[in-house]
Amino acid sequence: MKTAEKTERLDDLYVTAGDRLYAIGSQDGDFPRVGEHIPGEMTGIWVHPQKVLDGFWIELRWDDQTPVVPRATGFQVAPGYTEHHYQAAGEWSGRRRQWVPDGLPAMVVHLAFCNEAPRARTLQLTVWVRSNLRPGWPANEDTVRGRDISRVSSDPPGLWMGNDRHPPWQVLIAGTPPDAEWFVSEDDTALAVIRAGRDRSYGGFRFARRLTVGERVEAKFWIAAATEDWDCRDIHHLLANTYPQPLRAKARRLHAVNAASRLRIPERSLQRAYAWAKVQTDWLVRDVAGVGRGLGAGFPEYPWWFGCDNGYALRGALATGRFELAKQTVELLARASARVNGNGRIIHELSGTGEVPNPGNTQETAQFCQLMWEIFRWTGDRDFLERMLPYADRALSWLLEQAHDGDDLPYGYGIMEVEHLNLKLIDSAVYTVGALEAMVNLARIRGDAARASALREKAERLKETVRTRFWLPEARLFGDVIGSANAVAERLHLWSEIAAGAGRADVARAFADQVRSGDHEEAYQLRWWIINTPMEAGIASQAQAATALRRMREPDFRAQFGLYLSGYWQTHVMTISTGVQAVAEARYGYVDASLDWLRRMADTMDRRMPGSMSEMSPDYGCFVQAWTLYGLAVALVEYFFGLAPRAHERRVAVDCQMPKAWSWAELTDVKMADNALDLHYLREGPTQSLKISTCKAWRIDWRHPWTVSEASPGATRCAWNSVELPAGGWVTLVRPTSRS
Secondary structure (H helix, E strand, O other), X not given: OOOEEEOOOOOOEEEXXXXXXXXXXXXXXXXXXXXXXXXXXXXXXXXXXXXXXXXXXXXXXXXXXXXXXXXXXXXXXXOOEEEEEEEEOOOEEEXXXXXXOXXXXXXXXXXXXXXXXXXXXXXXXXXXXXXXXXXXXXXXXXXXXXXEEEEEEEOOEEEEEEEOOOOXXXXXXXXXXXXXXXXXXXXXXXXXXXXXXXXXXXXXXXXXXXXXXXXXXXXXXXEEEOOXXXXXXXXXXXXXXXXXXXXXXXXXXXXXXXXXXXXXXXXXXXXXXXXXXXXXXXXXXXXXXXXXXXXXXXXXXEOOEEHXXXXXHHHHHHHOOOHHHHHHHHHHHHHHHHHHOOOOOOOOEEOOOOOOOEOOOHHHHHHHHHHHHHHHHHHXXXXXXXXXXXXXXXXXXXXXXXXXXOOOOOEOOOOOOOOOOOXXXXXXXXXXXXXXXXXXXXXXXXXXXXXXXXXXXXXXXXXXXHHHHOEEOOOOEEOOEEEEHHHHHHHHHHHHHHHHHOOOHHHHHHHHOOOOOOOOEEEEOOOEHHHHHHHHOOOOOHHHHHHHHHHOOOOOOEEOOEEEOEOOOOOOEEXXXXXXXXXXXXXXXXXXXXXXXXXXXXXXXXXXXOOOOOXXXXXXXXXXXXXXXXXXXXXXXXXXXXXXXXXXXXXXXXXXXXXXXXXXXXXXXXXXXXXXXXXXXXXXXXEEEEEEEEOOOEEEEEOOOOEEEEEOOOOEEEEOOEEEEOOOOEEEEEEEOOOO
């Protein structure tokens, strides 16, 4: 996998991440003050549940020249490291590379600087480090901050930084050349860029080298933080004695991440976006001692865990082989929900400190139940299922309790956390159908036919409710919310006033024109992106889907880089709104339209951090966002290639449908339980073919009009649309090329 590079807008942020530590700074090598959860503090070096450093800075002094803290002229990202490039033409060049070992609260930094002047010179290289040992959000800084104190250490040679109120909070900087001079500074005349606040300390190391023309000096150091399960000195000895094995181990693991569900298609930009989305997922894995391990949401503001985000992101993780991560995340959310809520309700947010700021929105509990089935159908892990079923049963019970009007429609906030939007929302209704269907499947697995039948009846009834009560034929769209005219009128007045205050008279009128009075319930059109969820979930009728999807391709919904969050406001776009739209299009067979949405999302690559798509398209919000993987992976793996695994039965259904622009496509090493499949699609003239190869003995099912062209020796036909393949076997399916 090639690196991603950038030479402009280097004041944008980047992350260098491992599962135990991450560093956020700017691509020019600085560590600016950025952030909202803790104002100005979301950058720097974090080992949750605390921050450890504000950052580190390089100072160069050539001979007797004035010292400078250089800014990078280029920035590069690889799956396992980041790198800053420095250049002073005709004078010197340099490189700063950093990476985080797997499983360690540590970061390794490599420095290399070359003398490019036409004469020998002496370089004095200084690295300044500024402490910031403080708790993460939402702790009260005033009561727990303390003062940081630094001291030089001789064993190991380095710099210790600790907090006077919290002695366990410690960080060690070590590993430089043996002749380096370590120092602690309280001098207010130090370079302005590293001046500390009254509660912080700073220091570092320096050394000098006489460099001939073209000669280079190199150094490496590491930052090691104390946690519940690691001591700084132990980390130091591990890195000092085993380096570079941890770097090689991380490279091997990331190679396997990249190889799983590997995509090759004619569109290089989309192929690249898909590959990097898998890497972004790896950056967001958070493992916090005393709290748990799982997939975080986004950098810099949301590095911790969310029920809603993972309802989407883990679907993409499963389609790309990240089974253990999906299971770990769901178990973490379940444990935290049981601890805080205790009634089945799934939390919205779990911070790195173990706090739960929001006990959960309605649709998150529904998505949790869906994830139970999604994980099981991809992994076939019965032990996981047995552990998690009690949580899923309680979650479904709580969810159904929120529907207390006798119509199965749950009340409460959904994905759109808009003030007072807490009635019967379409996303909550749609995902409740998904929760019911998931629990039907799991009840059948358990042999509970009576429960499966009862839940199936409820699911079908709720589907019909969504199709009939939310559908607005004149608008050619589904409505966002169902509520009594009086209850919704209060909200419409409020939203209309907000829009008018923002100078949007058009939006204010759109809300005000829908005001009604009375106790009767009806659906209302707010035009949030969630109205595409009936198509995402396959609940809409074919006619409704054709009408609504066509309507949402019109300019008031479709922006340059994806689907507007609001068809009224038409201001913001997110990768999740666009991703869900892409899945919805593909689910109903509109793969060319789905491809158009995916292209729009892929066009936002590299706008801020190379190798990444921002949460808000094209270039704002979190600069790395987990749920970006959802639209890419689910649309491509589950709908373009059409894979629907049932790993517990050692079988997979395939219903491949490719866009007209692609005459070939490959998806290899698709994990399902302990098996892996390769798929090769080819369109030549009047015929399409799909070759499916399996590592283990596996059953392949398909839909009309696919038929078997040929199969490997040992393949056994089970029916006209099914074949049992032996280990290492393959089957080639063919169908006519569509004329439309």
